[in-house]
Amino acid sequence: QQQVKQSPQSLIVQKGGISIINCAYENTAFDYFPWYQQFPGKGPALLIAIRPDVSEKKEGRFTISFNKSAKQFSLHIMDSQPGDSATYFCAATRDTGGFKTIFGAGTRLFVKA
Amino acid sequence: NAGVTQTPKFQVLKTGQSMTLQCAQDMNHNSMYWYRQDPGMGLRLIYYSASEGTTDKGEVPNGYNVSRLNKREFSLRLESAAPSQTSVYFCASRGGRTNTEAFFGQGTRLTVV
Numbered sequence: 295q296q297q298v299k300q301s302p303q304s305l306i307v308q309k310g311g312i313s314i315i316n317c318a319y320e321n322t323a324f325d326y327f328p329w330y331q332q333f334p335g336k337g338p339a340l341l342i343a344i345r346p347d348v349s350e351k352k353e354g355r356f357t358i359s360f361n362k363s364a365k366q367f368s369l370h371i372m373d374s375q376p377g378d379s380a381t382y383f384c385a386a387t388r389d390t391g392g393f394k395t396i397f398g399a400g401t402r403l404f405v406k407a
Numbered sequence: 408n409a410g411v412t413q414t415p416k417f418q419v420l421k422t423g424q425s426m427t428l429q430c431a432q433d434m435n436h437n438s439m440y441w442y443r444q445d446p447g448m449g450l451r452l453i454y455y456s457a458s459e460g461t462t463d464k465g466e467v468p469n470g471y472n473v474s475r476l477n478k479r480e481f482s483l484r485l486e487s488a489a490p491s492q493t494s495v496y497f498c499a500s501r502g503g504r505t506n507t508e509a510f511f512g513q514g515t516r517l518t519v520v
Contacts (some may be wrong), residue, residue: 303447311495324506333418337497337511338450383449387507393457394465394511395501399449 297321298386300398313371315401317384320365324386329358329369330397332381339406341382358390374405409433411497413512420488420519426504428483428515438501439481440465440509441473443494450497458480488519 300317307313319327328343344351344358344367351358357370371378381402387395414429432439437458442450442465452465456475472484481500485492485513498512 297488301448328507328509330509335513337499337513339511341510343507386447394452394463395499396452396466397442397450 296299298384298396298398300401302398302401305404307371307374307403309374309376309405309407311374311405313369313374313378313403313405315369315382315384315403316366317368317398318364318366319386319396321386322365324388326387327358327360327367328385328387328395329356330383330385332383332400338383358380371403374403376405376407379403379405411498411500411510411512413496413515415515416513418518420485420514420517422489422519424488425484425486426488427485428498428517429480429498430482431480432498432500432510432511433479434500434502434510436500436510437478437479438460439475440499440501441483441500442496442497443467443479444514447492452497453483453496488517490519493517493519 298319304318313360329341330338332338342353342356346362355372381400382402386396411432421498422477434455441453451467454473456462459478499509501509
Protein backbone atom coordinates (compact mmCIF):
# COMPACT_ATOMS: atom_id res chain seq x y z
CA GLN A 295 0.00 0.00 0.00
CA GLN A 296 1.32 3.41 -0.92
CA GLN A 297 1.66 5.42 2.25
CA VAL A 298 3.72 8.28 3.58
CA LYS A 299 4.00 8.75 7.34
CA GLN A 300 4.92 12.19 8.68
CA SER A 301 5.88 13.41 12.16
CA PRO A 302 5.47 15.39 14.30
CA GLN A 303 1.91 16.56 13.84
CA SER A 304 2.80 19.97 15.26
CA LEU A 305 6.01 21.77 16.15
CA ILE A 306 6.86 24.92 18.07
CA VAL A 307 10.33 26.40 17.57
CA GLN A 308 11.98 29.55 18.82
CA LYS A 309 13.09 32.12 16.28
CA GLY A 310 16.56 31.24 15.09
CA GLY A 311 16.18 27.57 15.99
CA ILE A 312 16.17 24.49 13.77
CA SER A 313 12.87 22.91 12.71
CA ILE A 314 13.00 19.23 11.81
CA ILE A 315 10.16 17.27 10.21
CA ASN A 316 10.45 13.58 9.40
CA CYS A 317 8.78 11.33 6.84
CA ALA A 318 8.90 7.65 5.96
CA TYR A 319 7.60 5.89 2.87
CA GLU A 320 6.92 2.29 1.93
CA ASN A 321 6.82 1.98 -1.84
CA THR A 322 10.33 1.71 -3.27
CA ALA A 323 8.96 2.66 -6.69
CA PHE A 324 8.79 6.29 -5.59
CA ASP A 325 11.59 8.33 -7.09
CA TYR A 326 10.71 11.93 -6.33
CA PHE A 327 10.16 13.35 -2.85
CA PRO A 328 8.86 16.93 -2.63
CA TRP A 329 8.02 19.08 0.35
CA TYR A 330 5.11 21.49 0.13
CA GLN A 331 4.44 24.57 2.25
CA GLN A 332 0.90 25.77 2.91
CA PHE A 333 -0.19 29.05 4.47
CA PRO A 334 -3.72 29.45 5.89
CA GLY A 335 -6.33 29.91 3.18
CA LYS A 336 -3.92 29.00 0.39
CA GLY A 337 -3.14 25.91 -1.61
CA PRO A 338 0.13 24.05 -0.98
CA ALA A 339 3.16 25.24 -2.93
CA LEU A 340 6.36 23.37 -3.75
CA LEU A 341 9.18 24.25 -1.35
CA ILE A 342 12.01 21.86 -2.17
CA ALA A 343 12.35 18.36 -3.59
CA ILE A 344 14.89 15.54 -3.80
CA ARG A 345 15.51 12.41 -5.83
CA PRO A 346 16.92 9.23 -4.22
CA ASP A 347 20.24 9.41 -6.05
CA VAL A 348 21.44 12.10 -3.61
CA SER A 349 21.50 12.07 0.19
CA GLU A 350 21.04 15.79 0.76
CA LYS A 351 19.74 18.86 -1.02
CA LYS A 352 20.00 22.39 0.26
CA GLU A 353 18.20 25.52 -0.89
CA GLY A 354 18.84 28.54 1.31
CA ARG A 355 17.71 27.74 4.85
CA PHE A 356 15.88 24.56 3.76
CA THR A 357 17.62 21.19 3.57
CA ILE A 358 16.28 17.73 2.73
CA SER A 359 18.15 14.73 4.09
CA PHE A 360 17.39 11.41 2.39
CA ASN A 361 18.13 7.88 3.63
CA LYS A 362 17.27 5.45 0.85
CA SER A 363 18.03 2.26 2.80
CA ALA A 364 15.79 3.33 5.68
CA LYS A 365 13.15 4.77 3.32
CA GLN A 366 13.14 7.99 5.32
CA PHE A 367 13.61 11.64 4.52
CA SER A 368 13.48 14.81 6.56
CA LEU A 369 13.18 18.58 6.19
CA HIS A 370 15.46 20.85 8.19
CA ILE A 371 14.69 24.56 8.43
CA MET A 372 17.73 26.42 9.72
CA ASP A 373 17.45 29.80 11.48
CA SER A 374 13.66 29.41 11.62
CA GLN A 375 11.70 32.65 11.24
CA PRO A 376 8.13 33.62 12.21
CA GLY A 377 7.37 33.84 8.49
CA ASP A 378 8.09 30.11 8.23
CA SER A 379 5.01 29.40 10.36
CA ALA A 380 2.88 27.22 8.07
CA THR A 381 1.83 23.65 7.48
CA TYR A 382 4.43 21.46 5.78
CA PHE A 383 3.64 18.32 3.80
CA CYS A 384 6.07 15.71 2.63
CA ALA A 385 5.09 13.72 -0.42
CA ALA A 386 6.22 10.89 -2.63
CA THR A 387 5.60 10.19 -6.26
CA ARG A 388 7.23 8.91 -9.42
CA ASP A 389 8.92 10.99 -12.04
CA THR A 390 6.55 9.61 -14.61
CA GLY A 391 3.80 11.55 -16.25
CA GLY A 392 0.44 10.99 -14.64
CA PHE A 393 1.57 9.17 -11.52
CA LYS A 394 -0.27 10.12 -8.37
CA THR A 395 1.39 12.03 -5.56
CA ILE A 396 0.83 10.70 -2.03
CA PHE A 397 1.07 13.20 0.83
CA GLY A 398 1.91 12.87 4.49
CA ALA A 399 -0.56 14.09 7.11
CA GLY A 400 1.19 17.44 7.52
CA THR A 401 3.09 19.27 10.27
CA ARG A 402 1.89 22.58 11.64
CA LEU A 403 4.97 24.66 12.43
CA PHE A 404 4.82 27.70 14.68
CA VAL A 405 7.95 29.82 15.07
CA LYS A 406 7.88 31.99 18.18
CA ALA A 407 9.32 35.48 17.83
CA ASN B 408 -0.55 33.91 -15.12
CA ALA B 409 -3.62 32.30 -13.49
CA GLY B 410 -2.23 28.77 -12.93
CA VAL B 411 -4.95 26.56 -11.42
CA THR B 412 -8.36 28.15 -10.89
CA GLN B 413 -11.09 26.56 -8.76
CA THR B 414 -14.70 27.61 -8.43
CA PRO B 415 -16.50 28.20 -6.19
CA LYS B 416 -14.31 29.22 -3.24
CA PHE B 417 -17.02 28.54 -0.66
CA GLN B 418 -20.19 26.44 -0.75
CA VAL B 419 -22.80 25.27 1.73
CA LEU B 420 -24.96 22.31 0.74
CA LYS B 421 -27.80 20.49 2.38
CA THR B 422 -27.50 16.73 2.81
CA GLY B 423 -28.59 15.02 -0.39
CA GLN B 424 -27.94 17.97 -2.69
CA SER B 425 -25.59 17.66 -5.61
CA MET B 426 -22.96 20.02 -6.95
CA THR B 427 -19.95 20.19 -9.23
CA LEU B 428 -16.60 21.72 -8.33
CA GLN B 429 -14.85 23.22 -11.31
CA CYS B 430 -11.12 23.32 -11.97
CA ALA B 431 -9.18 24.74 -14.88
CA GLN B 432 -5.44 25.09 -15.54
CA ASP B 433 -3.69 27.20 -18.14
CA MET B 434 -0.24 25.59 -17.97
CA ASN B 435 -0.85 22.92 -20.62
CA HIS B 436 -0.34 20.17 -18.05
CA ASN B 437 -1.38 16.63 -18.86
CA SER B 438 -2.13 15.44 -15.32
CA MET B 439 -4.78 16.80 -13.00
CA TYR B 440 -5.83 15.80 -9.47
CA TRP B 441 -8.53 16.30 -6.86
CA TYR B 442 -7.59 16.17 -3.17
CA ARG B 443 -9.53 16.73 0.00
CA GLN B 444 -7.90 18.18 3.10
CA ASP B 445 -9.18 17.41 6.57
CA PRO B 446 -7.56 18.30 9.93
CA GLY B 447 -4.94 15.74 10.89
CA MET B 448 -5.46 13.77 7.66
CA GLY B 449 -3.32 15.74 5.27
CA LEU B 450 -4.18 15.74 1.59
CA ARG B 451 -5.98 12.63 0.41
CA LEU B 452 -6.32 11.88 -3.28
CA ILE B 453 -9.90 11.49 -4.50
CA TYR B 454 -9.44 11.03 -8.25
CA TYR B 455 -6.81 11.88 -10.79
CA SER B 456 -6.48 12.13 -14.53
CA ALA B 457 -3.14 11.19 -16.05
CA SER B 458 -4.11 12.68 -19.40
CA GLU B 459 -7.12 13.94 -21.31
CA GLY B 460 -9.67 11.15 -21.63
CA THR B 461 -8.49 9.09 -18.65
CA THR B 462 -9.47 9.11 -14.98
CA ASP B 463 -8.51 6.86 -12.07
CA LYS B 464 -9.56 6.42 -8.47
CA GLY B 465 -7.37 7.67 -5.67
CA GLU B 466 -7.44 6.87 -1.95
CA VAL B 467 -10.97 8.10 -1.14
CA PRO B 468 -13.18 8.01 -4.29
CA ASN B 469 -16.48 6.91 -2.74
CA GLY B 470 -19.27 9.47 -3.14
CA TYR B 471 -17.50 11.36 -5.94
CA ASN B 472 -17.34 11.34 -9.71
CA VAL B 473 -15.04 13.23 -12.05
CA SER B 474 -14.96 14.39 -15.64
CA ARG B 475 -11.89 15.38 -17.61
CA LEU B 476 -13.72 17.65 -20.00
CA ASN B 477 -10.63 18.59 -22.01
CA LYS B 478 -6.95 19.14 -21.31
CA ARG B 479 -7.64 22.30 -19.30
CA GLU B 480 -10.63 21.27 -17.18
CA PHE B 481 -11.21 18.60 -14.55
CA SER B 482 -14.45 18.68 -12.55
CA LEU B 483 -15.47 16.90 -9.35
CA ARG B 484 -19.12 16.01 -8.74
CA LEU B 485 -20.89 15.14 -5.53
CA GLU B 486 -24.12 13.40 -6.51
CA SER B 487 -25.69 13.26 -3.04
CA ALA B 488 -23.73 15.28 -0.52
CA ALA B 489 -23.18 13.92 2.98
CA PRO B 490 -21.87 15.68 6.12
CA SER B 491 -18.75 13.47 5.90
CA GLN B 492 -17.88 15.31 2.70
CA THR B 493 -17.45 18.57 4.57
CA SER B 494 -13.86 19.45 3.74
CA VAL B 495 -11.54 21.71 1.80
CA TYR B 496 -11.09 20.49 -1.76
CA PHE B 497 -7.98 21.21 -3.80
CA CYS B 498 -7.44 20.74 -7.47
CA ALA B 499 -3.88 20.36 -8.74
CA SER B 500 -2.13 19.93 -12.04
CA ARG B 501 1.28 18.50 -12.69
CA GLY B 502 3.90 19.09 -15.27
CA GLY B 503 6.62 21.57 -14.45
CA ARG B 504 9.89 21.63 -16.36
CA THR B 505 10.70 18.17 -15.08
CA ASN B 506 7.08 16.98 -15.08
CA THR B 507 7.16 16.59 -11.32
CA GLU B 508 5.96 19.76 -9.60
CA ALA B 509 2.27 19.88 -8.70
CA PHE B 510 0.53 23.26 -8.78
CA PHE B 511 -2.49 23.73 -6.56
CA GLY B 512 -5.56 25.91 -6.76
CA GLN B 513 -6.75 28.05 -3.87
CA GLY B 514 -9.22 25.46 -2.64
CA THR B 515 -12.99 25.15 -2.20
CA ARG B 516 -14.32 25.12 1.32
CA LEU B 517 -17.42 22.91 1.30
CA THR B 518 -19.81 22.52 4.22
CA VAL B 519 -22.60 19.94 4.12
CA VAL B 520 -25.32 20.48 6.72
